[in-house]
Amino acid sequence: MRRASPRSRDGPAAVGVRAVGVDVTAVARIAALLERQPRFRVRCFTAGEAATCGRRPERWASRWAAKEAVRKVYGRMGWRIPAYRAIEVVRPRGQAPVVAVNGGLVPGLEISLTHDAGVAIAIAALGGLEPPGSAAPPSQASIPLDLRLPDRPAQSHKGTYGTVLVVAGGGSFPGAAALCALGALRGGAGKVACATPLGPGGVAAFPAEVILRLLPVEGGGGVGAAAVSALGEDLAGAAAVVCGPGLGQAAPTAAFLAALMRDVRPGCPLVLDADALNLCARDPDLRALIPAGAILTPHPAEMGRLLGLSTAAIQADRASAAGTLAREVAGVVVLKGAGTVIADAGGRRAVDPHATAVLATGGTGDVLAGLIAALAAQGLAPFEAARAGVFLHGEAGAILERERGRAGLLASEVADACVGAQETVRRAQAGLGPAAC
DSSP states (O other), rough: OOOOOOOTSOOOOOOOEEEEEEEEEEEEHHHHHHHHHHHHHHHHOOHHHHHHHHTOOHHHHHHHHHHHHHHHHHHTOOOOOOOOGEEEEOOTTTTOEEEEETTTTTTTEEOOOOETTTTEEEEEOOSSOOTTOOOOOEEEOOOTOOOOOOOSSSSOGGGGOOEEEEEOOTTOHHHHHHHHHHHHTTTSEEEEEEEEOOGGGGGSSSOOOOOEEEOOTTTSSSSSSSGGGGGGHHEEEEEEEEEEEOOOOOOOHHHHHHHHHHHHTTTOOOOTTHHHHHHHHHOOHHTTTTTTTEEEEOOHHHHHHHHHHOOOHHHHHHHHHHHHHHHHSSSSEEOOOOEEEEEESSSSSSEEEOOOOGGGGGHHHHHHHOOOOHHHTTTHHHHHHHHHHHHHHHHHHHEEEEEEOOSOOOHHHHHHHHHHHHHHHHHHHHHHHOOOO
């Protein structure tokens, strides 16, 4: 019997096995059901499982046993038991089979399958970092099977993970730049530089790890086009750029944004958030300069300004709005809110499953912009970086809600929780592979 891969030795071991489910199924019984009751195949197995099993009854029996074993684990944990068809044994390309529930991985859930002497056997075990007896699921949302995170090889250095350049902050919003930079750091960027028009008094808001570049302020109160030249090597060497949080909407700032978008290196991911989006919404010529492949992260009101629609109209059809803007700018759009929508110009869409009041506080959007930029700097394509950033951000909020409550959490705490959220996903993706059967 091939067994599930053991947990990585690089991190803490699970506290213990929280629940186990075992099922033994006669292969002949499943073969008879498949022949006599065609609906059994459709009601209990996915199209992908049917394609894998084909005419081999032992494979059908192994997958049936896996579904029963997983249902027993859920029952012992006091969770809502999923339908048979919602439990799927899948084989990602080049990897051992894994079990998915409702379309995603469940952190801590491992399974082992075998068949011999006319019977199929499945053992499902739920481990995790929570103590035995906890009734809380290991995560608030199933991890999408195709969710990608950047590799983190042990043999690496800060240059491996790219530099994020944050262009943000100013006036009354020094914290916006600091939170965006913190999001990039917690997202795993090797280095983070922040170019900001803040005066020396705003420097105290930044983590010590951030490289600061103070931009000159023009008489109108904003940063002007000439300031782009001050970015110099920072702009040329950035693996990703994020612009907008707290930057302000003074007239000189629009010229600065135009110059920045012209000077960003072709192919360098650019995340536009907050004031950058509002400036583009006000000026069609500025909006036309948004480079193809840019990632836009509007909330519903900002999306309304960009499309010339009311916030209510945006909320009435969020997926359509995100897709429309993505096509218009030839980029990726992240329409924030409960059930954040990610869309690209090619028609791909994803809706994040998270919804938590923890994220309904000032600064969490700045954290998200920096987080997405960090993932892009580490090599993820724009759509993949946006999708992963949104999932990790939502999972961080869900972790905080479960551990501490729904109110009073700070955006900086959400950024800090992104570390644990990433590790949860990485371990689930690396350690849930059961044996082929």
